[in-house]
Amino acid sequence: MTRMLRWLKHQFNLHMDKEEEAKTIESIVKNVSFKGANLWILAFAIMIASIGLNTNSTAVIIGAMLISPLMGPIMGAGLSLGLNDFELLKRSLKNLLIATIISLITSTIYFLLSPISEARSELLARTQPTIYDVLIAFFGGLAGIVAVTRIEKGNAIPGVAIATALMPPLCTAGYGLASGQWLYFAGAFYLYLINCVFICLATLAIVKYLKYPKKAYVDELRGKRVRRSITIIVVVMLIPSIYLAYTLVMENRFKDNANKYIQQVFEEKHLTVIYKKINYKGTSSSIEIAVLNKKISPQEINNYQQLLTAYGLKHTQLVIHQPSDSTLDINTVKNIIMQDINKDKDANALVIAEQLKQLQAQLKQPAPQQAAYPVAQVSTEAYTLFPQISSLSMADHVRYATTNTEAPADTLTVITVKVKKPLTKAEQEKLRNWLNKRLALKNSALWIQ
Structure with a gap:
């Protein structure tokens, strides 16, 4: 058992092929800023994603997510929390805010001009978060930061961009603004915030696990204030996130x-x-x-x-x-x-x-007409033949096939007989045959009480 545990620990060791910490930090920090080409790429990606949502094209939406540079500032925020780097946190949040505003403006303009105003299924799917969105964002964020910290990056980053789906909720929020449907906007923007928070928390978790060196401050008093502020921010993020996850699970x-x-x-x-x-x-x-x-x-x-x-x-x-x-x-x-x-x-x-x-x-299927049965007369005749009977009633029930809605409806006549003492099987069969013949029934059910 101990050997097995050692083998598993070796196989899942994240320290083995880890990139130099300075290079990883530099790589993440480089993708935090949104200016120049990055802003143009973001605007183009948002436009493509909006067209994909508007025309219900999954392939176009996936393409837009691959182009999008939105992951940069979110990972930067998670890294800054792990390093106690307050300046990087402010810079990451500022750039994320800029990217969010530009995205909302771009998508709103597109949907204001688009001749297609109907909300298709791809768009509607981004209006209400579920617990699965939380799980996808968190595990997608874990996969993303693990890939970034490797020497060989592999193809995880594009997959993470598709899985976490940051672009479509933003575009859907733009559609809500353009069409004046505030519930669409609120639901989609809420989903976008969920993705951002849980990707950020996943990044923080891996940075802490890999024990990246925290930023040192010459002024120890300032360092304490920064660490206290970072701790408060993490707690403020964690408590609502746990409550949100619990609420979504219950829902x-x-x-x-x-x-x-x-x-x-x-x-x-x-x-x-x-x-x-x-x-x-x-x-x-x-x-x-x-x-x-x-x-x-x-x-x-x-x-x-x-x-x-x-x-x-x-x-x-x-x-x-x-x-x-x-x-x-x-x-x-x-x-x-x-x-x-x-x-x-x-x-x-x-x-x-x-x-x-x-x-x-x-x-489309006309319901069969309710037949008028001579209940009083039949009851008297039945009592003569079967003195055990104390009462008799009957009614038609319309019956539809559950597996084929196009199948025609038919009528089932249900006869309810209340008896003073139980009928034998032979007597029950005799009563059933007599009633079917007496009333010329094709579909009937006999219920004896």
Whole structure:
């Protein structure tokens, strides 16, 4: 076991092929400044990324990320925190601010002039951060700084630029400014800040691990003030970052549980969910759904509400949208969805389009007419043949295929029989055959209570 540990320590040793510390610091510091060619390259890259987002072209967006020099000042900030170099920190943050402003101005101008105003999927994907964005930024930052500190740089840096994706959120923020959609701007800029902070923290972690020499100050008092200031900055960055990561983990867990709840409680019970919205707000979260061709009673809603706890959704409110009659027409659902869009501009247009498409496919199929059965007469006849029966009821249920929305609907007649004492299997079969023949039924189900 000890030999294995020694072997692993040797294999993962970051000190083996490490570049000279002075050369690594010089390399990072050189890429901190934004002036001259760097600013032009940044503006061109932002323009390319904006075009890619506007036309929904993944390849163009990746190309723009490869060109972008945005990683420089972020790594510079992380390095400065590790070296206790306050001057380098100020310079890095100043250049990062300049780069951010230039990027926002460039992307805003492009989207103001662009004839395509629709938000496509590539753009919408950058409006709401998740825990995966945090993980990508942190591990991407680790890969980037490890590559920079090597003698052989390899091809990690371009990959890190693509993975951490600093450009698209900035361009999306510009789209939000240009179109006046402030929630788009806030969500995208928040994602950009997350990337910056976690790349910076990853750089700081590796610089500390490799024990880079801290900057020495002739004035010891000034040195203490700088070290104290750097410590405060690191703590201020770490605490919100940990809270953010925790919040995003809880939100993702809530959404996973909510989707599982909707699938198992509604969809697997042959209820067609044509609209759903999952709202995570801590202890005041909610799930909104609309179900096709099913009138849900208050008692059923209460039962569904109680099931939420079993799926880890305590303190969650279930909201079921339904009209006053037993079917949900397309105009009703459209109104629900449009009201939701007006309340929340971040609604995913593609998801909504798919929901409406599925709804329209269902509504193309006319629901079979409810048959009028002579229930009273059949009940009397059934009691004569089977004295064990105390009551009998029947109703038609519209049945849709769950795997093929284009398949025609059919009708299943459900007959519910309450008995005073149990029927034998032979008696149950005899009753089923008699009812099918008496009512000329093709599709029926007998339920004995």
